[in-house]
Amino acid sequence: MAFSQSIRQAKVPKPCELCETDINIKWKCVQCNTLMCEKCKKIHLKVQTSIKHDIVDVKSSEAKKEMEHNIVTDNIPYSKVNDFKTKYEQFFAESVQKINQQEKLIIDEVRKYAKALREQLETEKQRIEKYITEKEKNIAEVKENLLNKQSNIQEILDSNQAAKVFSTYPEFNEKEIPNASFKAFPEETRDFFPTKENLKIISNLFGSLQNTKLPKVLPQVNLNVIKSYTTDQNMVLRVLIMDDKKAWISNHLTSTLRKINIDDTIKTVKDISVEVCNMTLTVNNDVLLSLVDSTGVSLLTTKSGEIKPILSVSSLLTLGIHVTKHNEIILGVTERGGTYNLTDKSCRKVIIFEMGGKQKKSYEYDKHKQRLFTVPYRITSNVNNDILVIDRTSDHGGRVVVLDREGQVKWTYQGNPQVNSGDKQFGPTDIVTTSVGHVIVTDFDNHALHVLSGEGDVLTCKVMEDQGIIYPMSLSIDTKGQLWVGCHSENEQTTDAKLHVVKMSF
Template sequence: MAFSQSLHKSQIPINCHLCDIEKNIKWKCLECELLMCDNCKIKRHPRIKNSINHKVIDIKDIGLLSEELDFTNIKCRDHPGQTCCFFCKSCNSLVCPTCESKVHKKHDLIEIRDAYNIKKDKLKTGQRKIETNKDEVLTKKGHLEKLKNSEYAKYTRVMRNIKNQEESLKQAVEKHIEKIRNEVDQDRKTVMQSIDADLDTISRSMQQSDEKNTEIEDLINSTNSAKFFHEVGRIENSIDVPAPKTKSTYKSIPDFVPGEIYQSNVGVLQSKNSPLELSVSLNINKQYQTELSHVSDIIPCLYDKSIFMNSNLDAQLMRGNYVGNNLRISSLNIKVYGMALTDDNDILLATGKSRIQQLSTNTGKITDTVYDISPLISTTVHVTSNNKVIIGAVNSEVQYKVIVMNTKGEYETVYGHNHHNQPMFNYPQSITSTDNGNIHVVDYYPGSDRGRVTVLGQGGGIINTYTGHTEINKDIPFKPTRIVTTPRDNVIVADMDIHTLHILDNNGQLLTCYKTKEIGILCPFSLAFTQKGQLLIGCTRPKGSTTKEAKIYEVNISEC
């Protein structure tokens, strides 16, 4: 079929390979690789040596060739005289009877056709993955090109702002310099006027003194005694010349003290990462309706088609087995605050007690574990990729902690107070971890005004806090419920009040938000990923509702 499609598209006529005349090709010999017309198939092809054993097929069936491959005549590479009869799954190779008797006696042997189908399915899966990866790479390429253009535009804007600041600073400096120059000029005038006034006073006083001195000198040198006695009394009464009255201090021209130029006055560069904008899309694959008030937690099992869910409002823990598009439910009356899946496909339960319990998915029995946090009690539980157990805990004084334990139940790290001895948590509701070692805690006390996601580093402190989207949560505060790590090591947080998923990177920085209401998913509460990468969303009932019809959605999610 692939060949015929190619032939149709190219419109290039092909003659029969045997007569080289007839263009109406009907047959193909798989051994000779010859294309033939009806006449040559009947008359000429049989003349070829051993052609009686050749397989000739209709060209319309070329696309179906894989279904009719001959697996009965594959020669063994190790024993040329033998024909392969089985495929050894243990050794991943074809085997003949001799191979089987000598090497593969107790190995897992299957029919060659079955092995072929398994391998073919695996290759097709690989092809689909390649195509998916290619689409994702193309999408990422588009985002990177968009980011590159954005950064070029940002560069132009930043350089323009720097230039504008340069001009503004120049103008401001010139204006200020002109101002202080004028002030100095004015101060000079004032100071000089003050000094000149006193100099004038002194000059007049000196002139008076000179005149008085001359008058006295003339009287002393007078030879007219009558005139002397007639004038001497007047001169004696006015002989004192008052000292000139001048200021005791004078205003001085101010000195110029150069000011410091700081970065804050000129401007500084603030660096921040530009996370690649995600173009997340969600498509509903399946949906199920439960008889729960809400789905507090949801966990898909590793090795069978079943999920565990709980509703702490209804104090019920349920197991659902997929039957078509329905869930066959079995339930257990127990109040659970948090669940986590172990590598052994068992489920850890935080039941509000000091010791974490374990539910066997095989037997359904609940037993105690080594994870004991006495005298505290548990609020939630999480298992990391390296099998450490992280527990949300509270003590009798209503102080909340997050405790990291190893597989032996020994404490490794306890998060409770920061470096200023202030509490780090209000109520750890849900916990997840990422490959970079960070722990992400949904910190929200039920009924409070708002919540947050607190990101804990391996050093024992808080490295980031996410309090919601500035626009989306502007009118309705961020009240997170559950959190999960994605296959790409990002995290998704459910915000049920605004029907939104917040997607953060593994350091708690916002990447994007997705409004689930746009695809009909209301009040998302709990989250989990299946082994195949689908996202499970467990919902709750709207505020004020008393129904028990909480839904579970299985969605395909991309770019996350």
């Protein structure tokens, strides 16, 4: 008994399971089985998939009993410390490597530059030496000529023949004497002047140590398929999970919007003949639809099955659609007949509407007047009210663009070299966010799921083919926090597209 009490007294306070920082735990979500602080409770209840969750006081008997059975060591962040240690050691090694590389680069460049200077100086030396050689040769010739004439004069003088002396004189007058003068020496050449003062600020050349952010300790992510279902469709283009028993799935190729019940197998409740491009849940659990080749948005009332138009974007075609926690409609649009090749007449933008249809904002260009999107194919939002867009740039490629509410790009994501290298383009087809802001994106052709932090850091990038996920197309998160993945069958003729349930552990 004493040992048990000492263990209980040694417990490390358990932090909020959402923000992982606040240890003042006040609430528990019954459906998610998650303990949380006051701040995260408010955020959790605003998330679309958590609106109807039951939040109970941890002092209640059920929650208190749950807390008493927590394993003590689970609250000690051993893995986070080890992860930080590993990341910092890698960060330090990379910093040293960059210094070594810069040192080698500069030494190599200095050697090249010094060699070039020596070669230039050698060329200058050859020029001066050529000048000196020519002058030495000229002087030698003049000297030899003078000596020869001197010898001739002396010979005539020694002859003591006056007539010969006077007759020879004109030959040796001043004009006949070789001119030994030459141009002055060169006044300029080249010299090396070493830089001294600038060496005191060599950091301008080499670089310097500056403050930077330490590597982030990112949560470890596990993705495990816990259940799989087979449909009678060749694709699940979109999936909306209402709860763990009901869902809507769509296939535009067969003009099918289907309500299903999910148990051990999938059972069809209702089929509606409509070509759905994209769909999203409203706060009332009705469904908003953007339809193929349509300029409007329609509302499906889930209780009656009635579909009626609620807004129009004139001549533009609707693509991605999403309803935020503030009950706003975010819509991606393109001009009719648009391709991936943009022109001055192209219109590719994201528009925010009130639920009543009044336009609030529109995003088409960034602050540098550059286009934000090629094809705004899928849209969602996060806990910060940012707008996350899958921007398709080709038939098989695309990226994630994240905007703040002012329309400024916060970050973009174009795949991970771990999966997207060579001809394996990043091909996103759907995107969802969790209650704490993590981002999950499908990568269709690579059978992969990319999980990112709210800041765009890669938490994991996992090829799911070994767990049966082939050609993932659509995503939805249920009230338990489980990820549902709708897939494409391996060819257009096969009607056995899968719907998988994935447990996410962060």
